[in-house]
Amino acid sequence: MSDSIAVTLGAGSGIDTKALVSSLIDAQFAAKTKALTARKETLTAQISALSQLKSGLTGFSSALSNLVSGGSLSTQPVSSDTSVLNVGLLPGASISGLSANVEVRQLAAAQVVNSGTVADKTAAFGKGTLTITLGEMSYTGDTPTGFTPKSGATPVTVTIGDGQNSLQGIADAINLAKAGVTASVLTDATGSRLVVKGATGAEQAFTIDVAEDASAPGLSALAFNTSTQVMGLTRKSVDALIALDGVEVRRPGNSVSDLLTGVKLDLVKAVPGQTITIGTSAPTSALSQAVADIVETYNQLITIAKTETSSTDGVLRNDSGARELMRQLGALTNRDLNPSAADGEPSTLGELGVRTNRDGTLTLNTAALQSALSKNGPSVEKILTVGLGSALRQISIALTAPTGPLTASQSGYTRLQSALAREAEKIELDTATLRERLTRQFAGMDARVSAYKATQSFLDQQIKSWTRSA
Structure with missing residues (x-):
């Protein structure tokens, strides 16, 4: 139109x-x-x-x-002393009648070594290779005297060239290599030092073997093995020692989920001789x-x-x-x-005191519920x-x-x-x-x-x- x-x-x-x-x-x-x-x-x-x-x-x-x-x-599982041992229920687990005695004799720890200090963490440090091997270290006092490489673990070689040849660059290169250890640079009033830390557990110790570039020496200051400990040992790698009902067991970490069915143990501190009681609530x-x-x-x-x-x-x-x-x-x-309920045990909401009204809504008989809880919690x-x-x-x-x-x-x-x-x-x-x-x-x-x-x-x-x- x-x-x-x-x-x-x-x-x-x-x-x-x-x-x-x-x-x-x-x-x-x-x-x-x-x-x-x-x-x-x-x-x-x-x-x-x-x-x-x-x-x-x-x-x-x-x-x-x-x-x-x-x-x-x-x-829920409960601990008699949470300052020594915490406990928790594993996802999907159900427990009842739990009773155990646990003694925390030793916490698991990770090996830590550190270098000497340098004035500038970004200054050239040295070139060459660092070979990191995981395994179990034996000591005489605080001195490493033996090392057994971890079964199935492959040594990792970290190449330190131009761009990585500072203390910070070395730390970054180690972390990028994912060798089973972490590296960081700690700086204080005395200067900066390289700190290398492994995972907890006796089999997570490590050695660092150095092959220096002759044209840019300096990496030898980071060697740590049974024959050469230029880096200082700050902490040894050890397993946790736990006595469950008097029987000692070792675990590589301080969170343990395979000793008590459905229960996770978190070790807080070692108190040899003190027994912690685990029950339920x-x-x-x-x-x-x-x-x-x-x-x-x-x-x-x-x-x-x-x-x-x-x-x-x-x-x-x-x-x-x-x-x-x-x-x-x-x-x-x-x-x-509750299809597996035994005779006398409730298996329906109705048996817990839940009643259906004529209009389809529900009401709760609290007395019946409390009785069911007390008898068949x-x-x-x-x-x-x-x-x-x-x-x-x-x-x-x-x-x-x-x-x-x-x-x-x-x-x-x-x-x-x-x-x-x-x-x-x-x-x-x-x-x-x-x-x-x-x-x-x-x-x-x-x-x-x-x-x-x-x-x-x-x-x-x-x-x-x-x-x-x-």
Whole structure:
């Protein structure tokens, strides 16, 4: 439609044909547009409600998983003296009835050697090669007298050339070589010195053999082996010595995870002769609070689901995915969450005092829960840390999987969104087509009316002329 047609509409007839065209189009499409808008609003509400349910379900499962992984719901190992020995529960581990005595006789240590001081750590120091070999060192006093290379370890040769031939450059080259040691430059009022440190453990000692470049001597000041100790020994490499229930064992580090099943030992200091008792502490308060939180979270989710699936005004009242979510959640309290439970041990949330109300929400009988905790604490712990978490994950996966009910509902709404978008585009196209056609029709009519008016005016003038002549 051209602008000139739109502007001149009604000029001949005197009728506001532009408004008339708009009124006719509204009469033709208003009902369809209104119905389409209502369907869009309903669909938007359905998508929002379904997303809220999916988010609530996955959030419920994730929150419990995070709580479990944090360890606060699991029986924890405890140390009688944390200034000597700390203990912790390994991820995913479960312990009960733990009782052990540990004596920390020696901490594991790393070998450390240092060079003499130089005034400028960036000044030229020497060129050549440093060969670093890992292994076990034997000593007479503080003097290395024997060295056995570590099985499977290959000596690493570090070339010191132009650009690396300063104390700082040598430290950088050693670190870049990844030879199993770390190097740094320590600077104080007396000057700068190279410090080389290995890993903890007796087999992590090291030797440094030097081959100097005769044209740029100086590297020999960094030699350290059984025959030449130009660098000074600051600390020997030794294993940790631990006596577990009187039996001494060695470990290369001060964090030990393979002595007590499910327990990590962190050695703080060596106190030969002092026995540290390791026992357990049941998380009774945390378990009790967790059950209360689970009931509250469940009720929040089920209330949302009930509102959105209400038979009177729920936007998801005909949604099969939402109904399946409610069905599976409703069966949760009686689901077996501890299949290996012995006779008399609880295996369901119902046996922990969690009751289902007539409206689908839950209530907690705290007396029943406290009784279960006092009589069967480990079973309650297992229900919450293993059984319930697994059940929620299974429900979440089953409902939100690619072929799950909630995913199917979401896919259906997405398809409906596309269909409504196409319908809206068609209405818009039909509206434009009708407006164009009516505008042209009224433009033609207006032109004819204008011509009729011109003829009428001419005839009026002629008749008046004839009348005056007569």
